[in-house]
Amino acid sequence: MFVVTPAYAESNPTEGTHSEAGAPGGDAHGGGAFPPFDQSTFASQLLWLAITFGLFYLLMSRVIVPRIGGILEHRRDRIAQDLDEANRLKEEADNAIAAYEQELAEARKKASAIAETAREKAKAAADAERSTSEAELAAKMADAEKSISAIKAKALGDVDAIAEDTASDLVKHLLGGSLTKAEVAAAIRAASGK
Template sequence: MLVVTAAHAQSNPTEGTHSEAGTPGGDAHGGGVFPPFDQSTFASQLLWLAITFGLFYLLMSRVIVPRIGSILEHRRDRIAQDLDEANRLKEEGDNAIAAYEQELADARKKAAAIAEAAREKAKAAANAERTSTEAELSAKMAEAEKSIAAIKAKALADVDTIAEETASDLVKHLLGGSVTKAEVADAIRAASGK
C-alpha cells in the first residue's frame, strides 16, 4: 500500500541493493526513517487512511451495526416473550395452587362434617343400645325380685313347718316322749315372737 513518489525514487540511488551489514546508504528504506513516519508519504497515507476509514465506516454502518441491532432486537423480543410466558405460567400455577387449597379446605370441612355425623350416629346408637339394655336389665331385675320374693315367701312358709318337724323329732329323741303339732307350733311362735 505504500506509494512511492518519483522524488523519493530519484533521491535514493541505492534503493535496489541490499546491504546486510547495515552500512550507511545501504538501508533498504533509505535515509534510516521508518516509512510511515516519512513526511514525503504523509499525503498518500492520509488519503488511504481516509478511504479505509470511510469503507470501514460504511461497512460498519450499513452491514454490521444493522445485523447486531437486529440480533439485539430479536433477543429483546424473545426475552420479553419468555418473560410474558413465565408470568402467564406463574399466574396459572398460582391459580392452580389456590384452587387446590380451596378444594383441600372444602374436603377437610366435608371430612369434619362426616366425622361429626358418624360420631353423632354412633352416640345415638350407643344411647339406644344402652337404653334398650337398661330396660331389659330392669325387666330381668323386676322378674328376679319377684322370683326371690316368691322363693323367700315359700322358704319362710316352709321354715315354720321344718321347725315344727325338727322340734318334734328333737323332743322324741332327747326326751323320749311325743308332742302334738299344735304344742310344737305354739312353742315356735312363742320363741320367734309372733
C-alpha cells in the same frame, strides 16, 4: 525545531518528484506542498475513498446492520417472550395455590362435618346401648326380685314344715309321746297365727 528543519528540507525532493510523476503540469503544488494540501493527490484520494467507503457502506447497510439489528431484536423478543412465559407460569402457580387453599378449606370443613356426624352417631349408639343394657339390667333385676320372692315364699312355706318336724321331734323327745301331724300343724298354726 533544529531537528525538524533539515529533515523537512530533505523531504522536498521526494515531494517534487512525486508531483511530477503524479500530475504533470500541475502548478498549485510547487516544490514542497504540505501533503494534506497537495491537490495533486486529491483525485486519487477521492476516488479511493468513494470506492472503499462506498463498498463499506453497502456492506453495512445490506449485511451488518440488518444482521446486528436482527440479533438484538431476536434477543429482545426472546426476553419479552420469556418474561411473558414467566408471568403466565406465575399466574398459574398463584391459581394453583388458590385452588389448593380452597380445597384445603373445603376438606377441613368436610372433615369437621364428618367428625361431627361420627360423634353424633357414636353418641346415639352409646345412648342406645346404654338404654338397652339398662333395660336388660332392669329385666334381670325384675327376674332376680321375682326369683328372690319365689325363694322367699318357698322358704317361708318350708318354715312351717320344718317347724312341724321340729315341734313333733321336740314333743317326742320331751314328752315321750307322739303326736299326729294334724295336731302339730294345728298347734303351730295356732302359735304362728297369734
